[in-house]
Amino acid sequence: MLNLDEMIRQNQTSSYSLCSSSQENTDINVVARPEKRKLTDDEKETQKELRENAKRAREAEKERKTLEKDKKKSEMARRREEKEKDKETRKIEREISAATNSKCELYTFCHVGKTVIDTWHGLEAELSVLYVERKIDNQLKIDTSLGTRIEWRRKCVELREDDSGRSERFEYSSTQNLFAVVVPAETLKDVISSNTLSDFIIEQKSGFQNGGRCTMLIVSFGRAEIAKKKKLHNLSLQIYEQHRAQIVQIETIAELALFTAQYLRSLARQEKKKLDAGSDGGGGGGAGGAGGHKLQYQGDKGIVIGSRSEIVTDWWSKMLTTIDRLSDAQRRAILELIPDPIAAIDKYSKMDYSLAIQEIGELVAENGRRVGPSMAHRILTMLTDETGNSVVE
DSSP states (O other): OOOHHHHHHHHHHHHHHHHHHHHHHHHHHHHHSOOOOOOOHHHHHHHHHHHHHHHHHHHHHHHHHHHHHHHHHHHHHHHHHHHHHHHHHHHHHHHHHHHHTTTGGGGEEEEEEHHHHHHSTTHHHHHHHHHHHTTOGGGEEEETTSTTEEEEEEEEEEEEEOTTSOEEEEEEEEEEEEEEEEEEHHHHHHHHHTTOHHHHHHHHHHTSTTGGGSEEEEEEESOOOOSOHHHHHHHHHHHHHHHOEEEEEEOSHHHHHHHHHHHHHHHHHHHHHHHHHHHHHHTOOTTTTTTTOOOOOOOOOOOOSSOHHHHHHHHHHHHHTTSTTOOHHHHHHHHHHOSOHHHHHHHHHHSOHHHHHHHHHTOBOTTSOBOOHHHHHHHHHHHHOSSSOOOOO
16 A cells, blocks of 8 residues: 555656646647738738728629619509500590490580570470480580570590600580571561571571581471462572571470480481491492492393383383382372473473472372472482482482
8 A cells, every 4th residue: 555655746746747748738739820920011902902892792782683673663663654544545435435326415515595595485494304304414505605596516535645645635515517596487487578588597607606517407486377388498498509508397395495405316426427437438448439338229120122212211210219208109190290201301401490390299199199399309300400419319
């Protein structure tokens, strides 16, 4: 067994050995770590440039992402704006289509002169009731500047583009090429008796904004007996030919109110007919003609073998069948009176117009009905027209 002195000596020896080993390890570690040296100026400048380049790269990337984000925003805004433009354009186009189709009456207005309302009591109430029944009560306007005239005006809507290319709705009022003047029947009778009807028409047309290219309706309100009805008939044809004026006989307030509403509807639907005619005319080819429709004549072929009188009579009979609303009985009566149209041309060209109308119009058919002055005018026009421009309807 070791004694106490030997144990103490051994412990001291072990402690010394550990300290020596630790000191040696420390010295080795110190020797292995390289010394930190100072950077030269060129190296510092290089590192500074690298840091600046990295910073600029980060800023460029950030700017690129910002530009892409702004580009996406602008593209979305452009698409949204185009969508709004298309939406607004379709809205205006739908309104234009409705204005000429399903809602055409709601875009046409009847302007009645205040003098007409004041002269015939009860007319305003009759107009209001009628227009409410037709669901066009907003289309009736009482105008203090028209006097005894009645005018029809149309609210037109068009699609236009502003300077930026954006669609915008353009609205304006268009006065139709037709107006009416309401006068008492006795007043019209006095005007006719004094031979001043043409002057009256010219004076009324001068106050209408569309001037001479319009149609004037002279509404004779009430009942007035005119002694020479044949003179009135000739006068009616004359004023229409010279001034595009017509005489309309109306006896009651209800008829006058209905007259205004019927013309409002007719003029409202006329716009669609114009557009249809224009589209047909624009696309018409050689076979379609100017109106885009190919005319087809449906009728019986005439005889080719026979005497001159038989061929002429057959040809004349075929001509008469083309006149609208001429009955077979009237046609046979005319054939009996005028068997040879070539001879009739010489006869009626030299005869007074009134006498010729009277001779043909007083002709009575086998069914007891007269040919009448209107049909007589058509027959006479067919026989005596020298220009080829007259239309026999």
